[in-house]
Amino acid sequence: MTQVVNADTDEPLEPPSEFIIKVQDINDNPPQFIEGPYRASVPEMSPVGTPVTRVTATDADDPVYGNSAKLVYSILEGQPYFSVDPNSATIKIALHGMDREMREEYLVVIQAKDMGGHMGGLSGTTTVTITLTDINDNPPKFSKSLYEFIIPEDLPTGKMGGKVKANDRDIGENAKSTYSVIEGNDQGVFEIVTDPQTQEGLLRLKKPLDYESKRAYTLKVEATNVRFEPSSGGPFKDTATVKIVVEDADEPPVFSKPMYSLEVNENAPINTVIGTVNARDPDSTGSSVRYFIDRHTDLERQFNINVDDGKITLAKPLDRETDMWHNITVTATEISRAIVAIRVMDINDNAPEFATEYEAFLCENGKPGQVIQTVSAVDKDDPIQGHYFDYRLVPEMLNNPNFTIKNNQDNSISVLAKHDTFRRQKQEMYFLPIIVTDNGNPPMSSTNTLTIRVCGCSKDGIVQSCNVEAYVLPIGLSMGALIAILACIILLLVIVVLFVTLRRHKNEPLIIKDDEDVRENIIRYDDEGGGEEDTEAFDIATLQNPDGINGYLPRKDIKPDLQFMPRAGQHSGPNGVDVDEFINVRLHEADNDPTAPPYDSIQIYGYEGRGSIAGSLSSLETASSDSDQNYDYLREWGPRFRRLGELYSVGESDRET
Structure with missing residues (x-):
C-alpha cells in the first residue's frame, strides 16, 4: 500500500493506493518421489498387463502456470519385464511367463520428468524392487524311479523300513506333498506317511513279516501336492517303485507243544526214559536244536535230558509220598556260528582339496601365458567311477586381470600369467582362490588359495631373489x-x-698451572727411554741443589695437619755431584712423610740448583722453533724422573711462567 503526503506538513495529498504483486513461477524444482524406494510383489506367471504397483512423484512448482509441474513417467531399468504408464505411473507386467524358479527378484528404475517430458525439463528417479511370489506350478518329483530296501522279518510293527523323497521346486505350502501306496499292498503289510519336517515318505510296517511265507514285495508309491491351482495345469503328482526284500531272521526253536505232561512210576529204575520233548527251528536253514534242563527248576537233579533228541530220563529214585509233582523247564537252543566281514560302503562326504600347500613363484621378466604352477587335487572319498575334479576361480576373480587357469584334462590345472608387468615394488605377493568340485552325488567343493610370489629371475628363468629389499639396492x-x-x-x-x-692428547700442555689442583692433574709418562743413550743426552747433575739439601720445604699439594720438622741432609762438597745420594734422601723423606696422601703427587723442590749447566727449565715456554722436540725430550725422560723421585718439578720461576 502506498500514499502521497506533503513533505512539509506530512498531510496526505491523496487517498492510499493498494498494489498487488504476483511472483511469476519458473521451473526450478525437480520432481521427487517422497515415498521411495518402493517394494512390490506379483504372482509368477501373471499375464501381460497385470498391474504390479503405482508410484507417485511430486513437483513443488506451480501446476497452474505452464507445464512446470506436469509430470511424465518412464522406465529406465527393468525392461523388457515391466512397463510403466506415462501418466498414472502404474507399473505392469510386460513379459509373458515370468517364472519364480528361474528368477525371483527384479530391480526397476522409474523416472518422473516435468515440462510434460519435453526437453529442458527437470527429472527425478526412484527404484522399485519387485518380487515374484510362488504359485503351485511345479509337480513333485521323486529323486529315483526305483527304491530298494532290505527289511528283516523280525522288524517290530510300527517301525520304519525305508524312506522315499519327492522334491518340489515350489516353496511353502505349494511344495508340500502326501504319500500313499497305490499298488502291491493287498495284504496291508505296509503303510507310508509324510514327515512334516523333511517332507519325506516313511515306509512303516503294519503287520509282521514272515520270511518263510513271502520273501519279497513290490510296491508302487505316489506323491501328490497338498494344494494346487487347476489353472496351472497338472497333474501335480509323481510315482515310484519300491522293492522290498525280506531278510531271514534267526528265530528261536518252537516246541511242538507249549506244555508236556509225562508220567512215571516211583519205582522206575534209574535211566528210565520218561518221555520226549520236540522242538523245531522255524528258519529255512533248519539248524540242529539242542535241549537243556533249567537247573533252577530241578535243584535235586532228579532228571536228565539228551541234548540231541530231547529224551528225558530218571537220574535219582523217586518217592511219590515226598513229591508228587515235579515241574521242570526245558530249553531248546540252536547253535550256529559264522564269521562276518563288514565292508563300509563309501558316500561322497569329503570335499576335494589341493594335493599340497602350493606356493608358486612368478618371474618379473616372465611372458604372458607362461605357466606359473600346475595344481592338482586329492579327495578322501573313493568313488567307483573314479575321481573327476572341476576347477574354477571364485566369482570375484572371474575378471582377474593378472591370472587365469587352464584345464589339463588330467584332473589338474595350470595357472597362467596374463601379462608381463609384475613388479615387486608394486605387489610382492598375490593370493588366487580356486574352487575345486568333485563329481560325487551330491557334489562337494572347497575353496583353496594359491600363494604366488613375484621374484627376480635370471635370463634363464631361474629364481634369484623374492624379497622386495633386494630390489631397492643399487644396480x-x-x-x-x-x-x-x-x-x-x-x-x-x-x-x-x-x-x-x-x-x-699429543698437543696438551705438560706443565700444570698454579690454579689447578695438582692431585687432579697428574702427568704420566709411559714412554720408555732409550737406555744408556739417555745418560749421554742429558747431564743428570743439573738436578742437584747444593743450597737446598740442608733445608726443607713442605709439600704444597696438601695442607698438612702436623708440622713436619726438616731433617738435616747430608752435605756434599761445593763442587761435588752425588746425585745418587741426593735422590735416595728425597725418596726416603717422601716414603716416611706421614702427611703424604696415598696417591701419586708432585714432589716440589722449590727452586733451581745453582750452577746448573742445563740452565732454567723455563726455556720450554720460550719461543722456539723446536718446541715439539723439547716436549718429546721431556716425554722420553719422564718415566726415569718418576722412577728416581716419583715426579720432578720445575722451580718457582718456572711455575710462574
Whole structure:
C-alpha cells in the first residue's frame, strides 16, 4: 500500500493506493518421489498387463502456470519385464511367463520428468524392487524311479523300513506333498506317511513279516501336492517303485507243544526214559536244536535230558509220598556260528582339496601365458567311477586381470600369467582362490588359495631373489656387497675418531698451572727411554741443589695437619755431584712423610740448583722453533724422573711462567 503526503506538513495529498504483486513461477524444482524406494510383489506367471504397483512423484512448482509441474513417467531399468504408464505411473507386467524358479527378484528404475517430458525439463528417479511370489506350478518329483530296501522279518510293527523323497521346486505350502501306496499292498503289510519336517515318505510296517511265507514285495508309491491351482495345469503328482526284500531272521526253536505232561512210576529204575520233548527251528536253514534242563527248576537233579533228541530220563529214585509233582523247564537252543566281514560302503562326504600347500613363484621378466604352477587335487572319498575334479576361480576373480587357469584334462590345472608387468615394488605377493568340485552325488567343493610370489629371475628363468629389499639396492650390488661397504665406512669412522683423540692428547700442555689442583692433574709418562743413550743426552747433575739439601720445604699439594720438622741432609762438597745420594734422601723423606696422601703427587723442590749447566727449565715456554722436540725430550725422560723421585718439578720461576 502506498500514499502521497506533503513533505512539509506530512498531510496526505491523496487517498492510499493498494498494489498487488504476483511472483511469476519458473521451473526450478525437480520432481521427487517422497515415498521411495518402493517394494512390490506379483504372482509368477501373471499375464501381460497385470498391474504390479503405482508410484507417485511430486513437483513443488506451480501446476497452474505452464507445464512446470506436469509430470511424465518412464522406465529406465527393468525392461523388457515391466512397463510403466506415462501418466498414472502404474507399473505392469510386460513379459509373458515370468517364472519364480528361474528368477525371483527384479530391480526397476522409474523416472518422473516435468515440462510434460519435453526437453529442458527437470527429472527425478526412484527404484522399485519387485518380487515374484510362488504359485503351485511345479509337480513333485521323486529323486529315483526305483527304491530298494532290505527289511528283516523280525522288524517290530510300527517301525520304519525305508524312506522315499519327492522334491518340489515350489516353496511353502505349494511344495508340500502326501504319500500313499497305490499298488502291491493287498495284504496291508505296509503303510507310508509324510514327515512334516523333511517332507519325506516313511515306509512303516503294519503287520509282521514272515520270511518263510513271502520273501519279497513290490510296491508302487505316489506323491501328490497338498494344494494346487487347476489353472496351472497338472497333474501335480509323481510315482515310484519300491522293492522290498525280506531278510531271514534267526528265530528261536518252537516246541511242538507249549506244555508236556509225562508220567512215571516211583519205582522206575534209574535211566528210565520218561518221555520226549520236540522242538523245531522255524528258519529255512533248519539248524540242529539242542535241549537243556533249567537247573533252577530241578535243584535235586532228579532228571536228565539228551541234548540231541530231547529224551528225558530218571537220574535219582523217586518217592511219590515226598513229591508228587515235579515241574521242570526245558530249553531248546540252536547253535550256529559264522564269521562276518563288514565292508563300509563309501558316500561322497569329503570335499576335494589341493594335493599340497602350493606356493608358486612368478618371474618379473616372465611372458604372458607362461605357466606359473600346475595344481592338482586329492579327495578322501573313493568313488567307483573314479575321481573327476572341476576347477574354477571364485566369482570375484572371474575378471582377474593378472591370472587365469587352464584345464589339463588330467584332473589338474595350470595357472597362467596374463601379462608381463609384475613388479615387486608394486605387489610382492598375490593370493588366487580356486574352487575345486568333485563329481560325487551330491557334489562337494572347497575353496583353496594359491600363494604366488613375484621374484627376480635370471635370463634363464631361474629364481634369484623374492624379497622386495633386494630390489631397492643399487644396480649391480647385492646385499652382501652393501654390508661390506657399510662395514668399511664404520671402520674408517673409528680410525678417524682415534686419530683425532690421539692428536688432541699429543698437543696438551705438560706443565700444570698454579690454579689447578695438582692431585687432579697428574702427568704420566709411559714412554720408555732409550737406555744408556739417555745418560749421554742429558747431564743428570743439573738436578742437584747444593743450597737446598740442608733445608726443607713442605709439600704444597696438601695442607698438612702436623708440622713436619726438616731433617738435616747430608752435605756434599761445593763442587761435588752425588746425585745418587741426593735422590735416595728425597725418596726416603717422601716414603716416611706421614702427611703424604696415598696417591701419586708432585714432589716440589722449590727452586733451581745453582750452577746448573742445563740452565732454567723455563726455556720450554720460550719461543722456539723446536718446541715439539723439547716436549718429546721431556716425554722420553719422564718415566726415569718418576722412577728416581716419583715426579720432578720445575722451580718457582718456572711455575710462574
